[in-house]
Amino acid sequence: MSTDALPALPVLKAADFASDQDVRWCPGCGDYSILAQMKKMLPSLGIPPHQIVFVSGIGCSSRFPYYMNTYGMHSIHGRAPAIATGVKVANPELSVWVITGDGDALSIGGNHLLHAIRRNLNMNIVLFNNQIYGLTKGQYSPTSPLGKVTKSTPFGSVDNPLSPLSVAIGAEATFVARSIDVNIKHLGETLRRAAEHRGTSFVEVYQNCNIFNDGAFSYLTDRDTKADTTLEVEHGKPMIFGKNRDKGIRLNGITPEVVELGKGISEDDLLFHDEKLEEPTLAYLLSRMRHPEFPVPIGVMRYVERPIFEERLHAQIDDAVKKRGEGDLNKLFQSGETWTVA
Amino acid sequence: MSTDALPALPVLKAADFASDQDVRWCPGCGDYSILAQMKKMLPSLGIPPHQIVFVSGIGCSSRFPYYMNTYGMHSIHGRAPAIATGVKVANPELSVWVITGDGDALSIGGNHLLHAIRRNLNMNIVLFNNQIYGLTKGQYSPTSPLGKVTKSTPFGSVDNPLSPLSVAIGAEATFVARSIDVNIKHLGETLRRAAEHRGTSFVEVYQNCNIFNDGAFSYLTDRDTKADTTLEVEHGKPMIFGKNRDKGIRLNGITPEVVELGKGISEDDLLFHDEKLEEPTLAYLLSRMRHPEFPVPIGVMRYVERPIFEERLHAQIDDAVKKRGEGDLNKLFQSGETWTVA
Amino acid sequence: MGTQKKKVVHLDAATVRFCGDSGDGMQLAGTQLTTTSAIVGNDVATFPDFPAEIRAPRGTLAGVSGFQIHFAAKEIYTPGDQVDALVAMNPAALKTNLEGLIPGGLLIVNTEAFDKKGLEQAHYAKNPLEDGSLDGYKLINVDMTKITREAVAELGLSQKEADRCRNFFAMGLVFWLYDRPLDPTLRYIEDKFGKRPEVAEANRKALKAGFHYGETTEAMPNQYIVDRAALPPGTYRSIIGNQAAAWGLIAASKLSGHEIFYGTYPITPASDILHELAKYKNFGVMTFQAEDEIAAVTSSIGAAFAGKMGVTGSSGPGIALKGEGLGLAVMLELPLIVINVQRGGPSTGLPTKTEQADLLQAMFGRNGECPMPILAAQSPVDCFYTVIEAWKIATRYMTPVFVLTDGYLANGSEPWQVPNVADLEKIEVKHPGPLSNGHAFEPYARDERLARPWALPGTPGLVHRVGGLEKQNITGNVCYDAKNHQDMVDLRAKKVADIAKELPPQTVEGADKGKLLVLSWGGTYGSCRTAVRQLLAQGEPIAHAHLRHMNPMPANLGDLLKRYDNVLIPELNKGQLRLLIRGEYMIDAKGFNKVQGKPFTVSELVEAFEKYLD
């Protein structure tokens, strides 16, 4: 039942964002956790469910909208960013979320993703990256590591994976972040900042597909390794990581390197994170850091404000109305050369 | 008439690569110059015309294959990289060139471009960037500057342009270069290096559409300004530019800045170009430098070797044949559970 | 003026074609003669003929551009089969257009262009102006270049600029020939070149020089007069098909109180709809030049979901790319208009040529049982009314609707009696209001037309999810049930089929039974109507029905067709409507088909029809 009809409600709870549909992901799927964090975070925005639209493509991840007590569209494979663009341009008041998978967003949908990001509409794109095609039962995806053995690659895949963040930055995204399904606090906070950012916010979430690609991110989630394998970037802070926070990232020319703190190397020698830099080069550099050579960065890598597509588009309309007045059909029909037959 | 039938020919000449079709670009179009440089350069490769295939999409630029006395396909809009992938995988012996435009490659064809580049097939992609849709008579393209007034944007475009090089680097291109139609020597040399590079070579050529977007690059081509507006990068050399070669690019943290040489700043303080860096971050940084804040870099920004898609693919086939022997239908049919009815 | 020494001949119609290099401004010359003729009260029909999309070097055959105008003292429906007067600015133009000139017709050429180079580019071995090959025509040699240069000499323009005025000289000459006033063109010059006075003046001088040349030259003994046609009284303007489509959308937007979201990707010959719509932002029009046709249609679907009218336009290859998206629109049951400006196919085909070969693609170009209503416009002006009707159907029945036009309608123009806005019927569109009874909203509930509610995001109490998986009726939930699937497939089919109940019955012109019924659709209306009228005037037992509703078809169509011994379907394809008619009504309809990138000529139709009449 749709609780959003009660504007009386002083504050919304996570439960207010849950639809009446039973969730149909495999038990243990990382998608559950992302769904939970989304429902937990949304009330903090103070936007009623009927002002929110979730648009998805096709994939396990793309079932997401059915489980949200908001407006939603489970569209066709790869097209969610284009559909969301139409929704947002048509009604800029709405809070628009795109939910997509690594195949949906980067394989068939790569072009729409690129263009949504460069246009910088004020919407949020959350990419569930499980490095596999889940819904079609386990073929490799554009983010699967080279050599990945899957149903469609019994001898291992032969194409180099894409980094979703590098692609987004290649399109000059104004907000780029990464989080992990099981990292619930970090995930919730990342989603919140994405929502708060004005412009297209792109969030990659590492998500475990325990059926077809179980443990793809265990090196980032295992209790005992994660402190050494993840780098949590924070604006203005030096890039430090490790169980004992004794390792850091230093810039050597334009190339990052891992250094041990102490032994003559102090925090000030390290690279400090700046999510507000004019140019996305630092964010790009971070998007390139990969396990095992480097700790894997999570957090908000880029957060800048740029003019917003639908605002510019509607500004032209308002401007035209101001300059020429509300469109008038009679005027239109009579414009230019006309003549009368008596 | 097809001169490629004379393997006797000791050396090929540019004329040997000219087809019998009359060229149908507007007089003064930058495409002529690119065509001329291509024909001039190809003989230096020592590859006979019948070993070469040009694949294009749709656009003025995409008429290119008709004018080459080689195999060619003028395909459909945006799909040339995918078609070329099929050609190259099917016959790795062929020298494969993709000719495309800014709309063909980055608008409708963005996704195929992205994936061709990440797969790193050994082929060459030349993007004629005139920042306009020429063939359809002048709508703005994904590379047109913001606010561009065209047939489809009478009040100016409202979307941020893409940088072709940034997109290519976002997909981790192994060869990335930029040149200019009228910069004939530089263009020819850039095409030569692209051909010589093993892997997907991506070349952006600034091309003047004198009908629908005349002078889009005049700031880079005008005698008196070009020295101050272009930065010709060369491997191992410091980044110096300016009429009197008295300006340079220096790194401030991770951000480039323009400095005057002399006044306590020497060449060694400048950023040195390294096209072979493991990570594409420097190439990305270069791809972000734009007029008027910066001189516009031309030349090869990245040139590295990485495993090649079709080689890996065929290696798996050869390997399978080695391990299991040439496929045998009888063996196949008899494999697994069979039974006989007497 | 000094026309007294000339003979004045009255005609009830005349056809003129300007042709020259793409750079010669022939399209402008044609447009000016069109407007001027319309203004003096003629009925007018035009046929612009561009070179293929690529630009060809000056003077080549590939670079020839033409514009044909048919103006008359009576109602006309086509730009004419052949021309009475041909103006050829260069050899290439002469070569490619001479065939259209009637024997003995007036042939005006710019002699200066017939030099060695020009003749070579046109592949003329000998100079046709001299080898007698044109003896069958009234050849009028004019060195337009020289005269024009002289006329503008004192203005000190560059020679290049001076030569750009040649088309105005040619206009002036033709204007004299058919006794047309110069003021509309002078007004145009003022509007257009006002900011560059010397250019404006040069064009004025060239125009007048041409007119004066006509008056004075011995070579042109006659002047022709085409009187005003008896058109219904009212205000008129000349309008081009693509412009009419754009204006129709704008009108429907006003009439329905919903803004347009036009998601598209440029493609010949549909791009001008985008260019036109983009001008009218003060009507709240949102134009979105998407990254491709898939984004064009899907963004329009998104906009429709959010409450605007989603419209997407394209042509052949682009329409092919929209198939999957249209399937989604059918499943979502959202209003959407898809305009296909048909061009020569298959594949990239002949981008600048006209054809009618996408009808079956519109019917069946999607996976699964995926019905869509289809309308086809019959003339440039009719594009206006067709999109308005499509808008009505889309919103009333909550369905995507196809509108088929073609390159011939899209670029052709004709006079349009401007409607009185007050007389245009409002389009009523309903949206369910907020629900606060805590009951779940039913997004797939049905009204009497089987339409589902158009519930807008942002409305409290109506939150719901839609998608491309089969849905349960009423609730809209995903549903894999066998019976439900059958019901929904049947429901979607019935919803579209039942539109026929609200359609006007099919009408015929001519005998309401008899020997031959000509059944046409789309852009061939004008030539079919003209051909049938000619035969009716000869008392032949023939009739004409022109189909506008391709799917569903009018309820009375089957019975109507059965009243004739023969049904002949002329189409610019290999028999697409014919297949539907035969399959649906079991009527052994015959076809007359042509796939040459060109409209039918009236004469070839008359000939084809006569075969069934004797």
Place this chain on the structure above:
Amino acid sequence: MGTQKKKVVHLDAATVRFCGDSGDGMQLAGTQLTTTSAIVGNDVATFPDFPAEIRAPRGTLAGVSGFQIHFAAKEIYTPGDQVDALVAMNPAALKTNLEGLIPGGLLIVNTEAFDKKGLEQAHYAKNPLEDGSLDGYKLINVDMTKITREAVAELGLSQKEADRCRNFFAMGLVFWLYDRPLDPTLRYIEDKFGKRPEVAEANRKALKAGFHYGETTEAMPNQYIVDRAALPPGTYRSIIGNQAAAWGLIAASKLSGHEIFYGTYPITPASDILHELAKYKNFGVMTFQAEDEIAAVTSSIGAAFAGKMGVTGSSGPGIALKGEGLGLAVMLELPLIVINVQRGGPSTGLPTKTEQADLLQAMFGRNGECPMPILAAQSPVDCFYTVIEAWKIATRYMTPVFVLTDGYLANGSEPWQVPNVADLEKIEVKHPGPLSNGHAFEPYARDERLARPWALPGTPGLVHRVGGLEKQNITGNVCYDAKNHQDMVDLRAKKVADIAKELPPQTVEGADKGKLLVLSWGGTYGSCRTAVRQLLAQGEPIAHAHLRHMNPMPANLGDLLKRYDNVLIPELNKGQLRLLIRGEYMIDAKGFNKVQGKPFTVSELVEAFEKYLD
């Protein structure tokens, strides 16, 4: 063995269905019973029934997976309308499958799963095992979980692992019931689990425990014996439709000496063709998982241009995306095979369900006049032969060819009499050799079949350019000429139409004229053939023609159809072949249509046919 105390009943056919949770291994149980039955000499037909693509939580209705096997002592063509024995591993499975069990049929349930939670998940208010609602069946309660755990106890597996053996227990029980040998399954266990001996051993024990339970339980008084069918002598194997399609391609590749380039993008139910082909790299198969279906088809076109056989496979939404690319392939006249494994539509529709609603899309889903040959497979095994024929046509006529299968054929299996490779006809493919006479090569020259030469890049003297713009015949140059366009449109149509000249005439089973002809196509072959045979056996004046060549159709089809009072076309769509037959032959064919994501049952067909017989 101790079967003596039991009554042995001989049957000429039996139908069994295993059903349980997706995690219960029902597909494996079904496959084992299939192979085993085939090995003992029965004819076999199967119908696996997966849950929709999304995974559902354990025990829910949405998560139920089933596998039906029909094995017989005679030739059979369908998996059977109803089942004689149903094995239900949990309440959800019982609920969704009971309807299929014949009255009085054997119902074997795993009692342990019928606890509170299980019943709730299946929305059972009361326990059906206790409330008498199953009195109409022979209910056999077995606590499979408990017995299996005991059977494997000593191996010290985790309970989870132990429970995974339950499906082997169920198999064992059914194997006893129908007197099937265990060795094939024991061999399978060895192959599959050899590396994990304790798991292998546990499965063996469970299997035997099930068999033994059958022998000993009082609850099962009868054992059934289904004798071997009289099948033609030879070597047999069981094969699944998608596997047969993949193997057919591999065979054609060998027979023609050309490697396969399979460009595709995963989609249900077509993905298994990719998975299968990817295994056979030693046959030189190149599989390319493209970024989308557009790249899948265009990369295949590129490969065909370079001399390999381009093949691309997909389903509904993916096929919709290939339309533009296929138009290019038609224009380029290159060999290409497009496999559409049809599924429930429109849009995303019902991805795991079967349907026949993409025939008209295959015919007309492209812009312009864009003809393609279309073949449809009639059974899982026939997928093998159909793709080989498609390969022949594609290379002989230089054209893209559509092959239509469907979800039912793709996942169904049947015994296949393995052909003798030496008997398979070679496929001759020609490529022009080097030209060194300096003459320009003519890429659009024509042979007696109107096919153009397949000239390979890399060949000296044959350099040429192709593209999507209309081309001049013979030279292949871009050509905007009106007449040439007409000629090429006609030529492309004639080339495809004339394939009919080389097709075998359409055959019928039953009376060669008379009251009723049933005309079917594609995956409905089995049920139509069975239904017609039943009626023929009753001496009814009925006949059956099954169409394999959808475009062009066999030359004799029209005359053949005219020989019957009625032509009835059963289709799993709303009448797509029916439209083509009516439109083409002016025969008032009737339709029997069902769009429920399921195949026809024999009984509903018999009933439908009878209406035309009395």
